[in-house]
Amino acid sequence: MPERLNIDAPLWDQSTFVGRFKHFLWVTDPRTCVVGDEALDNAKLLVEQYRKGTEPPGTSLEQVIYAKKLYESAFHPDSGEKQNVFGRMSFQVPGGMAITGAMLQWYRTPFAVVFWQWVNQSFNALVNYTNRNAKSPTTTTQLVVAYVSATSSAMVTALGCKYYWQKRASPFIQRYVPFAAVAAANCVNIPLMRQNEFLHGIDCSDDKGRIVGQSKVAAAKAFSQVIISRITMCAPGMLILPVIMERAEKFPFMKKITYLHGPIQVMAVGCFLSFMVPVACGLFPQRCSMKLTTLAWIEPEAYEKIKKNCGDDIPERIYFNKGL
Known part of the structure; x- marks a missing residue:
């Protein structure tokens, strides 16, 4: 058999x-x-x-x-609930290529910068909420505050970079305004959308899968890894594509098809994301871990609770879902 x-x-x-x-x-x-x-x-x-x-x-x-x-x-790995299709990681390629391509193409006016950063951070907020650790519920008020804060930070960063670089940088360097805004916003968006995990800690288990306690330090580690993964996911397309387009747009045939520059960038971003989504998601294990001795040093209260819950069977490491 x-x-x-x-x-x-x-x-x-x-x-x-x-x-x-x-x-x-x-x-x-x-x-x-x-x-x-x-x-x-x-x-x-x-x-x-x-x-x-x-x-x-x-x-x-x-x-x-x-x-x-x-x-x-x-379906969410924690709750088993069906996820919103636009928030699934499997939608990162079609959703990300459309929005990122648009950000790279239309960045020259303040309105375009603000609009596409708002669209992108709205999409990111949905993705972050959909792929959160579902065992740490977030209230509607917290979600609204997180959404407004994240989208505002992206737009302020983008406009700040645009106005600062407009007088001091070449048009080529200004192409990197979208990436600077996205990287900064990710550092705000992810912790805010998942703030309850940090405020109350996320569930930690032993190597047998038994929940032994909660830890804020584990949440902080999860955030940092997810932020690195998200920035890595978009970096190649947003850093390499401007170089390619800067040179390609000088060719006579490209000057004749300016109306296709947007679709070309969208398709190019899609090629990057098709490879970078699994790369970025795979940078760190989904089932993240931490030595219990590290927790004892940084978060002694959580360590004592876990130690009490485990009794004589104290694990060497604790494990938790970092989210995506």
Whole structure:
């Protein structure tokens, strides 16, 4: 009898970057965004049935693996709730390429800068909320404050860079205004949209998956890794593409098709993101960890609570979901 698949474990080794890259290349497949709700619900049902060993007779391994792919791409790992399609990581390529391409193309006027930074940060806020650690609920007031703060920071940064560089930098350098604003806003957007995780700590478990306590330091580590991943995700497209476009726009044939510069940048960003989304998501393990001795030094109160909850069986490391 063939060995059964561990439905809750990734198909590839997550202790290596290559394994994580393969996993996220598979699970962030943009084609899963167009799968209907009925198919997604059926995939979730099959995953739950397979977990219990009650799947329909004749179910093939290929069907189980595809159901697992749909389930992991569309449902939150903590709550099991179906995610908004526009907030899923599998929507990063189509959503990100359209918005980033527009930011890179239309950056010359203050209105264009403000508008596209607002669109981008609205999209990022949705993605950050959708991929938060769902065991740390956020109130509506906190969400509104976080959204306004994040979008405002992006627009202020973008306008500040534009006005500062307008007199001091060449038109080529001004092409990097969108990236400077996006990088700065990510440092604000992610912590604000997930502030409850830092205020109250996120759930930490031992190596057996048993919840042993909460930690604010774990939340801070999760934030820092997600921020690095998000900036890495957009960096190549926003840093390399301006160089390419600066040179390409000097060619006579490009001067004749100025109306296509926007679509060209959108498609180019899509090529970058197709590779960079799994790269960025795979930079750090999804199941993040920390030595308990580190927690004892930085956050002694949380350490004492975890130590008390564990009794004699004190783990060497604690584990937590960093989010995406």
